Amino acid sequence: MSATVNHIPMPARAEPKLLSLGPLEWARTNLFGSIWSSLVTLALGYFMLKFAVGFIDWALIKSVWTVQSDAAGKLDPTACRIVKGEGACWAVIWDKYRFILFGRYPYDEQWRGAIVIALFLALFVVSAMRRFWRKELAYIWIATLTTIGVLMWGGVFGLVYVPQDLWGGLPITLILSTFGLAFAFPLAVLVALGRRSTTLPAVKFICVVYIELIRGVPLISLLFMASVMFPLFMPVGLNPDKLLRAQVAIILFAAAYLAEVVRGGLQSLPKGQYEAADALGLTYWQKMGQIILPQALRTVIPPLVNTFIGFFKDTSLVLIIGIFDLLTSGKVALAEPIWQAYSTEVYLMLALIYFCFCFAMARYSRGLERELGRSVRR
Amino acid sequence: MNRLFAGALAAGALLTATAAFAQSGSATIDAIVKRGELNCGVAGNSPMFSLPDSQGVMRGLDADSCRAIAAAILGDAKKTKFIPTTAQNRFTALQSGEVDLLYRSTTWTLGREGNLGAMFASVNFYDGTGFLVKASLKVKSAKELDGATVCVAPGTSTELAVADYFRVHKMKFTPVLIQDLSELQNAYLSGRCDTYSTDSSGLAGFRFQQGPKAVEHILLPDIISKEPLGAMVRKGDDKFFDIVRWTYFATLIAEEYGITQANVDEALKSTVPEIRRLMGLEGDMGKALGVDNKWAYNAIKQTGNFGEGWDRNVTPYGVPRGINNLWNNGGLQYAPPMR
């Protein structure tokens, strides 16, 4: 503890640059600044090196990449069994990666799932670029999401119809989180406006209850509700699909959190903006739609992205109610007896996929925050 | 659209509190016919009972039992929609009408008939709770398990049976309760639990799946509970209950008379009165049930008799027929006479 406490830098001071100092000098200040610092560096260096060597040995050197299949075409995991404990068995990934990515989606149609993933990525990239932050972005979203629906379902343009219960893997994770955001966002704006309302106390009350209720309970209880209770709410014979029910639960959940983010944006606007709009004699919706929301939403984009990262990870909870998302398909792939012992490899792969998405979004959000912060400060 | 319409109709019926539905006298059968599909709730992850094969086709004893009912009502076994349910949502799926019936290796108990608004129409598998242990433990009987850690799935009747058994024998145990089947089996395989308890058929199937390592696991001889597994339907629709139950009986009667999928067409020429009634040649049995007279013929033609279903789905897992033999073969499977 004291080792670290000794070296609190001036927080505002910029980190010394390697170039301006020269490597030796840099190391002296940043790695061996004092006895404590030197000790920490040496200890950490030793452990990191040991870990890195061990990991490379396990993951790359002693690992098995493919296994033989016997005459009947069955895979024979003996090679993996021999190195168990010393080397990774990447053969499980090699055998199952398509199942993990696309679940039970018909094998020959999985290219559609791949396109869907690509479309989602493109949609994220386009939405991330500030020059596309216009009203047209909404149309791009609608168009892309429709295309995704057509691709997944098929049944038109010569595509084979694939019922929803066969969808799975990464597309489901992306669908649950992205559709969740797309539908939760408008709801969230309405709820946030409702909570800020001064003239409609009853509406304000309902919005507060909704937000606090949803934020006070775990997502899993909402998912249970969607999976177990929802059918009882509906009239006989009307049974929305399981995926749709989970999607509704995620939307309701996301909207409560997003509403608080949007409210933060509404509150951050100077009062003068509201007064100026009133002075112009604008109606409530004109004022909100043209003056307040465009400014407020702009400032909340970084926290919005952070909230989205949260949902993206939280969609994995649908595992518990048996929906086939990325994590579930990874687990089901492991249910096959010959691969049962190699869960570490599969979990690492899943972690890597989630990490790539979340890390990219987090980096983007931080960059944006800095950029927006700069423009606000002028 | 059809479903929506049916939903609206049903809602209307409910709201105006006129519960009566016309035609066959069974709301469920009417809904199935209108839909053109039987919604059958299955486990979908349980070898022997219902598990998709590599082509994604649902295989297993429960799956075939569902198909037989679809064949009996709709004349086509392919018109079965399998809806995988979990141990948690199976009963609400049935209660809410999301599925028409459950064939989900569900144990027939009084509590379930009493509290859940459902009843059991058939027993397609007489099972019992057993214990699987590692051979290295050198345990010979469940009575030696005092103090053991037991892996068992929560929310099942096994869970209750295990608790009762240990109490009766004044033994202690530590349960490890994990819903996810593969996670639970992992916990047993890794040695977190000393024993894994579930229906003995499930244990045999699990042991069989271990391939060459099967010898490392021993199925203890003790069967600590009765677990009759069968079809569950909603209460209040007796016609549908009858058709589910008699489709099952029909497959038993067919086995009794040696009528198989292959020779069922020859049975159409039979002179034995009961076979003629089974084949729908006499007696208008189908009409009495509210379906086509060829109902049993269709079921047998398309899914085979009970023994065939067993051989197709259960025998490959090395589970002996045992008490699931026909009554005249020393088992419990018994159908009332069709007359």
Place this chain on the structure above:
Amino acid sequence: MSSPRDAPRKGMQLSWADPKFRAIIWQIVILGIIGGTIWYLVANTSANLAQRRIATGFEFMGRTAGIPIGEHLIAYDPSINTYGRAFVIGILNTLQVTIIGVVLVTLLGTFVGIASLSGNWLLSRLCRTYVEIMRDIPLLLHLLFWYTMVLGLPILREAIEVLPGVHISNNGVKVPLLDWQPAHSWASLAFIVGLVLVGIARRRATRIQNATGDRPKVWPLAIAALILVPAIIWLGFGAPFHMDIPVKGRFRFEGGGAVSGEMIALLIGLVLYHSAYAAEIVRSGITSVVSGQWEAAGALGLHRPTVLRKIVLPQALRVIIPPMTSTYLGVAKNSSLAVAIGYPDLVAIVNTMLNQTGQAIEGIALIMGVYLTISLTISLFMNWYNARMALVER
């Protein structure tokens, strides 16, 4: 929302042009829609329940449970005790994991947060990498992964004895426990009384120091009250000291205390995931304190650790507390994921209950009710604490 023009007018007119009238109509419409939807759902549900003859109500809470539970803080026997008691055990297990989790998250988060500002480049990089990796992986995946790791430990019969009496296996950790006797209770009581006395003495010392500049010595009293008196009481009882050391039986360790493998996996997952968030909160809290504070304190000749403890952290706390509250709430809510790896928390137990009784609505209402209570309690407490901290500001 009313525009300035209408301000002078008092009474309301029954005209669409009157914003007050409009507001009322709008509220009636919205309330009507929401109320209608709720009424529709409730009507459906009760019709469904009645038609399907599903039992309703909470009578099942008084029925014998029959469901076994692996870990319970209060005595429990499935064949005697009721669902009500099982429910209480669920709440206690959830609280237990939440409290331990919150403490560990705070400790690890604070450590990593401070260390990520260290002047040591390697240390600060490592801490930031840790934060990035831990929080970008879904918690459920964390739990499944760590549970696999725990299951990979040696089996109970080959348990590793890391310290005398402390055994680690995939069943969890077994530790020796002190065989608790009345002597220990009395000694602990004396110790607590001692703590209170020392606290009072320190306050008095500070008051005298503020008044006169001299600080009277407190430590003699501290030694007497905290060590001597409890020791004398303990000796007076005959100095009982007997450790309950776990002994390996055929299937399990007899005696001693235990932490199960499921709880360990759950805690590791929860703590790693949430400590990453906590570390970020602490880090940004510290950086929010202007550097002038460091410089001024340095100019007074204070050491860096002292500056951090006495000057910076108290100020940073005001920034840290609100987001930290939501992290704590997150720990409480996310402990519900225990259901995936078999720790008998509230959700796992109620889930089994609703499955055995078939009463889904009651079960989920129970889960939601308990979590709402926990969330609101933590919020209220943190609001109170926050208000107290804010008062320090002048």
